[in-house]
Amino acid sequence: MEYKWEPAVLTGGVLLVLMGGWWRLQMLSLDRRLAWGQWFLLALPWGLWLGLIGLGIAVNFTVILWMLVMTQLGYVALGRWRRGLPVPVVLDVTPTEAAGTPFLGLAALRELFGWEHFFATELRPYRGGAIVVGNLRGNPAQVHRELTAKLQNRFGDEAYRLFLVADGQxxxxxxxxxxxxxxxxxxxxxxxxxxxxxxxxLLTCWQIAPPWGLLMGLVLLAHEGGHRWQAGRYGVRLLWPLWVPTAELGAFGGITRFATAVPHRTALWDIAAAGPGVGALVSGMLLLVGLGLSPTGDGVPVEPEWLQTSLLVGGLARLVLGAELQEPLVRLHPLVTVGWAGLVVTALNFLPVGCLDGGRMVQAVYGEKVLRATTLVTLVVLGCLGLGQPVLLSWGVLILFIQRRPERPNLEDITEPDDRRAFLTLGVLLLTLLVLLPWQAGLWGALGWGG
Known part of the structure; x- marks a missing residue:
């Protein structure tokens, strides 16, 4: 009997995570334990689903749906329990020795801000400025505009930046x-x-499908152009991206940092979504053109099973190529490889982790706490799936050391984006799964996706 080491490694990894989590929970307050429980319930169905897929185990999708319902009920129950606990008096920012003295005293700040929008109750020096706790009176976006205008009238437009956020309580x-x-x-x-x-x-892109691989550069530039399009719309300045080449896909994309503060959470979502959104459109067009040119015979012969490593690509290939996939070999135009690689790069950047585009979108819609949970779960899943997929392992290591931290708060960080953006965020996560998950007839037959 052949010994399969993947389940043993996965089981050992899960046990280590559980033991580490249990040790960590003993050091937390009851409120923090319940918060971790909520995050665990939120991620459990998806983590279990992706883990089983990675092991090649088909699961009835109805079971996953039932798990989603039950875990969401548990999430709501833990949330009600948390709201019934006494609130600790904690401010989630500690001044340092280098903080200096506040630029204004509490009385002078009250006089500057007034009382009709934000009444200051506590002031602490912080990094050459101040942390001011108070009572918010009115719409957060309007209050932020009013306070910023008063601060600029007093000190000038470029002296200070004012953030309106929620503290630890x-x-x-x-x-x-x-x-x-x-x-x-x-x-x-x-x-x-x-x-x-x-x-x-561009050299690594060229080698994935010479010379057509250079079109992968078009995907990368379209992605970056999408970011800069929306950043310019909101007056946000971006640093030049640091491109990340890789032999398997040509590139992982570019690491783009904000040079200036983002005005609000809607702007953060729009800037983050625009890049991979435009990149996905370009990649999808290249893929479809490549599939359309494949029947002409100008392509590389491959086994049809190669197309089954992506649910989305396999489905599109069935629609375009049809009966040709029944042959032992099918010819595919090199643009199929380029478009497919572009979609994979887009999906990897859509993962809900830290400063990735998907992480920024989740942070904008659901907040930093949910993002920290999705980051943890995604990194664990990438680690497990990476045992058999070097690309995923490389990407997981890269974001673990460079991209895992959430984005800094926005200038007005209280107002959430609208429901349309929240819905599109879930759609983006679904697109990511469709690109990265393999075609499995036993799993997707229940959804009518073929056999």
């Missing part, structure tokens, strides 16, 4: 920081490094 808090603490100026060699990495990335 959910209390409205104003954080005022010097502009130099918020905005980033690129070092002189940054642009040269970006262009150098782009040139090397």
């Amino acid at each position: 959910g209390r409205p808090t104003v954080v005022i920081l010097p502009t130099a603490e918020v905005e980033t100026e690129p070092v002189p060699w940054w642009r040269g490094l970006s262009l150098g990495l782009l040139g090397f990335t």
Whole structure:
């Protein structure tokens, strides 16, 4: 009997995570334990589903739906329990020795802000500015505009940046920081490094399907152009991206940082979604054109099973190529490889992790706490699936060390995006699954996706 090491490694990894989680829970308050329980219930169905898929185990989708319903009920129950607990008096920011003195005293700040929008009750010095706790009176977006205008009238447009956020207790808090603490100026060699990495990335893109692989550069530039399109719309400045080449896909994309603060959560969502959204459109068009050109015979012969490693690509291939997939070999135009690689890169950037585009979208809609939970679950799943997929393992290691942290708060960080963006966020996560999950007849037959 052949010994299969994958289940043993997965089981050992799960046990280690559970033991580490149990040890960590003993150090937390009851409120934090319940919060971790909510995050666990939120991620459990998806983590279990992806883990079983990675092991090649088909599960009836109805079971997953029932798990979703039950875990959401548990999530609501734990939330009600948490709301019944006494609220600890904690401010989630601690001034440092270098904080200095506040630029204004509490009385002077009250006089500056007035009482009709935000009445300051507590002031602490922080990094050359101040943390101000108070009572919010009115719409957060309107209050932020009013307070920012008053601050700029007093100190000028470029001296300070005003953030309106919620502290550890959910209390409205104003954080005022010097502009130099918020905005980033690129070092002189940054642009040269970006262009150098782009040139090397185009070489790795070329080798995935010479010479058509160079069109992968079009996907990357469209992705970056989407970010800059929306960033310009909201007056946000971006640093030049640092491109990440890879032999398997040509590139993982680019690491794009904000040079200035983002005005609000809707802007964060729009900037994050625009890049991979435009990249997905370009990749999808390349894939469809490649599938359309494949019947002409100008392509590379491959086994049809190769197309089954992606649910979305396999479904599109069935629609376009039809009966040709019944042959032992099918010819595919090189544009299929380029478009497919572009979709995979887009899906990897849509993962709900840290500073990835998908992570920024989740943070904008659901907040930082939910993002931390999805980051943890996604990294664990990537680690498990990466045992047999070097691309996923490489991507997981990269984001673990570079991209795992959430984005910094927005200038007005209380108002949530509208329901349309929340719905589209779930649609993006579904698209990610369709691109990355393999075609499995036993699993998807229940959904009518073929056999």
